[in-house]
Every structure is written in structure tokens, then in C-alpha cells.
Amino acid sequence: MASEWDWEGGEGLLGMDDPAEWDAACERGENHLGTAAIGLAYGCSLEEAAPRIVRAMQLPDFEQRRYAFTAAGAAARVNRNLTPQLYAAARDEGPKGIAVHAIADTLYAVPFRRLPLWFKWRKVRSKARNKLESWWLRSGEAVGDAWRSLRGRRS
Numbered sequence: 236m237a238s239e240w241d242w243e244g245g246e247g248l249l250g251m252d253d254p255a256e257w258d259a260a261c262e263r264g265e266n267h268l269g270t271a272a273i274g275l276a277y278g279c280s281l282e283e284a285a286p287r288i289v290r291a292m293q294l295p296d297f298e299q300r301r302y303a304f305t306a307a308g309a310a311a312r313v314n315r316n317l318t319p320q321l322y323a324a325a326r327d328e329g330p331k332g333i334a335v336h337a338i339a340d341t342l343y344a345v346p347f348r349r350l351p352l353w354f355k356w357r358k359v360r361s362k363a364r365n366k367l368e369s370w371w372l373r374s375g376e377a378v379g380d381a382w383r384s385l386r387g388r389r390s
Contacts, residue, residue, distance in 0.1 A: 245270050252278030257287050268294060269302030276309040284310060285318040292324050301333045308340030316349050317341060326353050 240256060241247055242265035251257060251274030261268055272291040275284040288310060291303035307321050317325075325341065328334035341350075342358045350358065 240271070242266055249274045250278065251275055254279055254283045254287060261287075261290065266296075267299065269296070269299030269306065272303050272306040273309055276306040277313060281310055281314045281316065281318060285321050289320050289324050292328075297333075304328065304334045304337040307334075308337040311337070311341040312344040315344055315346065317345065319351070322351050322354065326351075330357065 240251065240260070242260055242263075245267035248267050248271040251271040254275060257268070257271055257275060260271065269291045272284070272288045275287055278284075284306070288303055288306045291306065292300055294300050294303065304325070307317065307325060310321065311317050322341075325334045325337050328337075330338050338354075338357065341354060342361065345354075347355060347358060
């Protein structure tokens with residue numbers, strides 16, 4: 236049976252909603268599996284999509300791995316949760332690698348109480364850092380305003 240999906244060119248794979256077709260394409264060694272994993276994140280349940288997304292995260296092609304991490308972020312936004320395997324894969328890749336956007340999407344979309352400990356730590360660290368940067372910028376503006384005020388009085 237010929238596949239209805241364009242695995243060679245990748246056209247239409249963002250609409251992928253058939254985990255069995257994704258599995259068959261993976262067995263055949265088709266291209267664009269990471270792209271199709273994004274489609275699975277939107278078109279299937281988290282339980283169906285997650286093992287395939289994790290598998291796509293291990294592909295040899297860097298771009299397809301990057302798309303798999305995009306799929307993980309999409310799954311987090313759609314489901315407001317991830318599976319333990321997806322959390323582990325994102326944590327293992329780290330916040331400075333290709334998982335940076337998947338981690339950010341997860342921290343944004345998943346409620347704090349559902350996050351594993353490492354992600355909770357990332358969220359607390361991020362909030363604290365943002366607050367400190369905000370205070371630093373505001374203090375710099377205050378010093379600048381005071382300096383301009385002093386210079387204005389001398390003229």
C-alpha cells in the first residue's frame with residue numbers, strides 16, 4: 236500500500252494524525268519524521284504522540300531532532316502536561332541546546348504543580364532572574380534620572 240503522505244518533500248506532514256503511519260515511515264527510514272512528529276503532537280493524544288516524539292528526538296538528522304523538540308513544546312501547549320519520557324528528554328538535552336524552546340513552552344504551558352522537580356527549579360530560577368533584572372534596570376533608570384537632574388541644575 237502506497238503512503239498518502241509526502242515523506243520525500245515533507246509537504247503536508249504537519250497534518251500527520253496517524254501514529255501507525257509514522258511508525259511505518261520510521262521503519263522505512265523516511266525523511267521528515269521530526270516534522271511529522273509536530274503533526275502528531277497536534278493531531279493525537281499525548282499518550283500516542285509522546286513515544287514517537289521521543290524517538291524523533293534521537294534521529295541522526297539535526298534539523299529533524301530540532302523539529303522533534305518543537306513537537307514536545309507543542310505537546311506541552313496542547314495538553315498542558317508531558318509524559319515522564321518527554322520531560323526527561325528535554326532535561327537531558329538541557330536549557331542551552333536545541334531543547335531551549337521546548338523547555339520554555341513547557342514552563343509556560345504546564346501548571347507548576349504538574350512539573351517535575353528539575354522543571355520547577357528552572358521556573359523558580361527564571362522568575363527570580365527576571366525579577367532581579369527588572370530591579371537592576373529600574374535602579375539604572377533611577378540613577379540616570381538623578382544624574383540628568385543634577386546636571387540640569389548646574390547649567
